[in-house]
Amino acid sequence: MTSVVERLRGDRTAFSVEFFPPRDEADEAILWRSVRELEGYDPAYMSITYGAGGTSRDGTIRSIARVATETTLVPMAHLTAVNHSVAELRNVIGWYAAVGVRNILALRGDPPGDPYGEWIPHPDGLNYAEELVELVRSLGDFCVGVSAFPYGHPRSADLDADTKYLVRKLNAGADFAIAQLFFEADDFLRLRDRVAATGCEAMVIPGIMPLTTPRTLRKTIELSGAQAPRWLLDRLEPLSGDAKAFRAEGLDVVTELGERLIAEGVPDLHFYTFNRSKATRELITRLNLVPARVPPG
Ligand SMILES: Cc1cc2nc3c(=O)[nH]c(=O)nc-3n(C[C@H](O)[C@H](O)[C@H](O)COP(=O)(O)OP(=O)(O)OC[C@H]3O[C@@H](n4cnc5c(N)ncnc54)[C@H](O)[C@@H]3O)c2cc1C
Numbered sequence: 001m002t003s004v005v006e007r008l009r010g011d012r013t014a015f016s017v018e019f020f021p022p023r024d025e026a027d028e029a030i031l032w033r034s035v036r037e038l039e040g041y042d043p044a045y046m047s048i049t050y051g052a053g054g055t056s057r058d059g060t061i062r063s064i065a066r067v068a069t070e071t072t073l074v075p076m077a078h079l080t081a082v083n084h085s086v087a088e089l090r091n092v093i094g095w096y097a098a099v100g101v102r103n104i105l106a107l108r109g110d111p112p113g114d115p116y117g118e119w120i121p122h123p124d125g126l127n128y129a130e131e132l133v134e135l136v137r138s139l140g141d142f143c144v145g146v147s148a149f150p151y152g153h154p155r156s157a158d159l160d161a162d163t164k165y166l167v168r169k170l171n172a173g174a175d176f177a178i179a180q181l182f183f184e185a186d187d188f189l190r191l192r193d194r195v196a197a198t199g200c201e202a203m204v205i206p207g208i209m210p211l212t213t214p215r216t217l218r219k220t221i222e223l224s225g226a227q228a229p230r231w232l233l234d235r236l237e238p239l240s241g242d243a244k245a246f247r248a249e250g251l252d253v254v255t256e257l258g259e260r261l262i263a264e265g266v267p268d269l270h271f272y273t274f275n276r277s278k279a280t281r282e283l284i285t286r287l288n289l290v291p292a293r294v295p296p297g
Helices: 025-039 054-070 086-098 129-138 159-171 185-197 214-224 230-239 243-263 278-286
Strands: 014-019 046-048 075-080 103-107 143-148 176-179 203-205 268-272
Touching: 014 025, 014 278, 025 278, 046 054, 054 075, 054 086, 075 086, 075 129, 086 129, 103 129, 129 143, 129 159, 143 159, 159 185, 176 185, 185 203, 185 243, 203 268, 214 243, 230 243, 243 268, 243 278, 268 278
Parallel strands: 014 046, 014 268, 046 075, 075 103, 103 143, 143 176, 176 203
Antiparallel strands: none
């Protein structure tokens, strides 16, 4: 099974896609239609997020197993330490390995119900993503990624502390980091520079949200943990009542962001797809990220 790092070794910027586990049969159908629509575009890898509770966690394991066994995609499974003992984490990692998943995004996760609430570790569990990176690496030949935060993680005291712990988890055995959502290319590039300035050579990958609706804009602002710049709100907010115009302008904004990041030599654009493929397909086409062998149309 190919690793994410092997897939990102080329000279050109690649693209990858992120999904969440389906909640019901209707969700499942949407997810699989999108997976099949994107498969022919040959994304570098496809990831599935890991939820806070039982059913959603089963959904991640089931779906990623299906990706590994029934598609040509390179699967990456997310895993968090939330409400898990070390024994349970070992079990999940064992499941991933058993179905052929070699790539894991190792995360601490948020307290269920309140992402800004106090972190309470499982009595037999882990405290930080760094420990999960070490655990995954100790259990087999995995390619491991971690998360990074262009504006700093909401719980970090300042950017210096944030960078210190990010680099610690990379040095603990992670091969790359995927960045949380951000608004301007420079916000991401400053994060990349902070990591590089420590001497750490791990890849840092930007996370990209197709801004197709006011909801995706709100979600981007919420997840980024920062205030949206005035120029962005001025471009999109007046179009809130016109779905078509909002989508067109939103995709222009994301195309401009992607062009700048590609010019800066990022290895990969990681798209948060919300389990739909249309906007991502449009963006990768506009950004010339579609491999030559994919027929047009
Ligand atoms: C690309 C991406 C994908 C994600 N996927 C998921 C998902 O699938 N499921 C999900 O639930 N959540 C997901 N998240 C959200 C993530 O779980 C939360 O943001 C969580 O709050 C932080 O996780 P982390 O792995 O960055 O934590 P950590 O790296 O452990 O950091 C948490 C905080 O502790 C600090 N810290 C780290 N180590 C130490 C130390 N040794 N001593 C003191 N302080 C320390 C850090 O600076 C930071 O402030 C994702 C985030 C991103 C960016």
